Amino acid sequence: MIILGVDPGSNITGYGIIKVLEKDGKLDRTELIPVDYGVIKVDDREHFNIRLKKIYDELVQIINQHRPTDLAIETAFYGKNFQSAYKIGHVRGVVILSAVNSGISVFEYTPREIKKAVVGRGNATKEQVQFMVKAILGLKNFPEFYDVSDALAVAICHVNKTFVPNKARFRDWKAFLKAHPELAEGEIDLKSRRKKK
Structure with missing residues (x-):
């Protein structure tokens, strides 16, 4: 199972791909391997439509290269700044479209769910999330951008939610x-x- 986690942003979109390994013929959520991670940077001087196309095109390339089975993304976040939330909504749209057009299942998680799945607390800081992502995946260095560690955290959250469903x-x-x-x-x-x- 290969999971693509995405942290959408209007200027920087983080992505992280992890693979769940098998143990005794079954997928094991404790065996996570980081496959690829990074950011898609766009020039904020370009027209917004052009930036959206660039994010879409680059994500499709990443999907074609790694063939993930699932895409995990953070749910829409409504902050104080309407313009920022509006733009991120558009970015989320192209991210989801890139997955759907590639035949990949899309899963959404709230920021609180993601933090709780990775750190154990729903109000964890970005630094705490980054530290735990590094520890869980055995990364030698911290990712350069929080967008990357956030994207990897979404992917880890998806693994936890998939293999440890909510109790009835x-x-x-x-x-x-x-x-x-x-x-x-x-x-x-x-x-x-x-x-x-």
């Missing part, structure tokens, strides 16, 4: 037993023991 929540004990009938017999045994006492 149940309304009550009866609903839990309905979902797990193999445990119902044990529950009956407990009731009968309580009655005997």
Whole structure:
């Protein structure tokens, strides 16, 4: 399994590709190998449409070179600056389009989910995310840009979410037993023991 994580930006878009290795014939989320990472820089003096095309074209090249199975991207972020959020929305659009046109599944995660998956806390700083990305992937040096470590963090988050799904929540004990009938017999045994006492 090869995952492409992307941190979209109107001037710098970070990308990171990781591979999940197999262990005993199964994918192992603890065996992550960094394949490639970097940034797509665009000239902010160029017309915005031209910048979007450059981001799209370069991402398609990266996809064609590495053939990822999944693309993971951060969900839309609504900051105080409307113009910045508006531009990032466009960049997200071309990133998602590059994946869909290449037949790749797209997965979105909130900034909080990503930080929690990598650092263990949803309010972690960019420095903490970068440090943990380096440790998890065994990188010798910190990536030059936070955009790169953020993109790798999105990819790591996707691995964690894929292999450790959210625990199902149940309304009550009866609903839990309905979902797990193999445990119902044990529950009956407990009731009968309580009655005997």
